[in-house]
Every structure is written in C-alpha cells, then in structure tokens.
Amino acid sequence: MHRTLNAFLKRCFLFIAIVGVTTASSFADEPWPKGKPLRIFIGYTAGSATDAIARVISVDMGRILGTPVVVENRPGAGGSIAAGQMLREPADGYTVVMNSSAHAANPAMIANLPYDTLRDISAVGPIGASQFVMLTSPDSGIQSVAQAVERAKAEPGKLNYGSGGIGSGGHINGAILASATGINVQHVPMRGTPETITETIAGRLDWAFVPAPAAVPMVKTNKLRALAVGAGTRSQALPNVPSMTEAGFPKAIYTSWIGMFIATKTPRPIHDRLSAVLAEVVASPSVQEKILALGIDPLPMSTKEFDAFVAGEVKTMQQLVKSGNIRPQQ
Secondary structure, eight states: OHHHHHHHHHHHHHHHHHHHHHHHHHHHHSOSOOSOOEEEEESSOTTSHHHHHHHHHHHHHHHHHTSOEEEEEOOOGGGHHHHHHHHHSOSSSSEEEEEETHHHHHHHHBTTOSSOHHHHEEEEEEEEEEEEEEEEOTTSOOOSHHHHHHHHHHSTTTOEEEESSTTSHHHHHHHHHHHHHTOOOEEEEOSSHHHHHHHHHTTSSSEEEEEHHHHHHHHHTTSSEEEEESSSSOBTTBTTSOBTTTTTOGGGOOEEEEEEEEETTSOHHHHHHHHHHHHHHHHSHHHHHHHHHTTEEOOOOOHHHHHHHHHHHHHHHHHHHHHTTOOOBO
16 A cells, blocks of 8 residues: 555656646746737836837837837836836736836835835846936026025025936936035925926926936027036037036036836746847847937946946935935835
C-alpha cells in the first residue's frame, strides 16, 4: 500500500512540475499585448507638457505594439493621483503612468503618500529633460529676475508665484529660487499648467515657472514675458532668453524631466517589452523632432540608470524640502 501511495504521489508531483514549467514557459512566450488597449495615465490636465508629449509618443507606441494606446488625464497632487490609480489597476502592463520630476518630489512634498514611490513603482524609461521658464505678465512691470527678487524683498510675504501643483517642477524651481535668494513669497499651486498660464496673464500671479513646451508659444505671441530659463543653460526653443545663471542666480537652477513608470509587480517580460518599445519610439528621428519642438531635450539613460537616477532625485527633494522649510501637503 505504501508503495502504491508513494508511486501516486510521485506522479502528482511530476504532473505539477510539468504544468508549472509549461505555464511559465507559455507565459514568457505569450504574445503581449493581446489587442487590449494600453492606457497612459497623465497626472496633469490636457494641454500640459506631459500630456502633449504623451500624445506624441502614444501614436508610435500603438503602431509598434499593434494595439491602441489611450492617453487619460488624471490630474492633481503632482501626478500622485494618477500613480495611485495606476497601482489600483491589475499589474498586467496595460496601465502605465507618465510623470515629470514631481514623481520624485511627491514623497517629500505630500504627507501620507498612499504608496511607496521607489518600492511600488518602477521606471519604464526616460523620455526627456525639460526646462522651466520664469514668466510674468507684460503688465507686471517686472523686467528681470533681479527685479522680481528686489520687489519680493521689499514686500516680504505679499508677492506670489504659481506652478502646476504641489511638487511639480514649477513649484520646485520656484522654491529653489526662494531658498537661494532668501525671499518670502507665497506659492499658489494650480490644477495644471494651462490654469497657471491663465492666472499669470491675468496678473493674479506675480510670476510662474512654466514648462518650456507650454511657455514658448506664450512668449512668442507676447502674452507673457520670459524673465529667465530656470536651468543653467539657455533653451534652444527660446535662444534670446537668459538662463538663471546668466540672470545672476546660479544657485537657483533646476532642470525637470519626464518619464514613464509602471507597477513594480508587473511581470518582467512585459516590463522589458514596454521599456524596449518606449526606447525605440523616443529614439526615432520623427519623435525626436517633435519632442525637441516642444522644448524637451534628450535624456539618454537605460531603464536601470533611470531608476537609479529617480532614487537619487527622491533624496535630493527630501533635502530641499527640509532646507527650504517647505510644508508638505496634507
């Protein structure tokens, strides 16, 4: 009887092992995607820089993957709402999120973030680096960064600056300027970049840091005045606008970035497939031309390098919040 039982158990274990190997093998070889749409969650409103770039790359990603790619705006809280919603979806690769450097700032900028940025979310890959432009209304009377700082020092606490939201690149660039110059100005977080531009044109914001892709048309049509590019070098899209360094504030420079992210629990073969497709799309001459026209510079990094870069950015943002006495959003 024992021999019969042992023989039976051996056959069961052998069957389980064969099924397990077959399942793993078939999963690894299984074509993906299976005609199901890929959804890209954007943490900002339509018309924002991140939104515009997502719509550029979605076309070629859909063509290569052979499935529709849908861009969905889930604005608010520096992209953390979009990221949180992505994590509530099945980790099957059909939902990703695109975010700016706010992704790395959120752990420091937002109290009680409902997920662990570095543990729960992994990079699909980088898309590009973006500069922010310090803009003001032509009617503000502010002609330069130096004048803005001088006025803020003369009226501490009375002036304000806007950005696309708590933890956004515009917020960070403004906070760095305030910290570097010692000025006391109020940050006014808006729902997104379009709203920030509207309020700046109306003069209800004294100045704002706006992503270059959205700033360029405003400057070229004279709807807003560009005081400086927030980075250390000039933007190719605005060659006549000085960098923050040239404006006399080298300690106030900041460069943002845009990348695509996915739930860490996503099966590795699918993750790798998405990373390869994104890299192919971003490197294509036609997409590079469109991205450059939007004011986005290349950010040549592998997925692994970008993950490490983001981890370093998280630490940097934590130090900035601490040194700048920035109160996290509750």
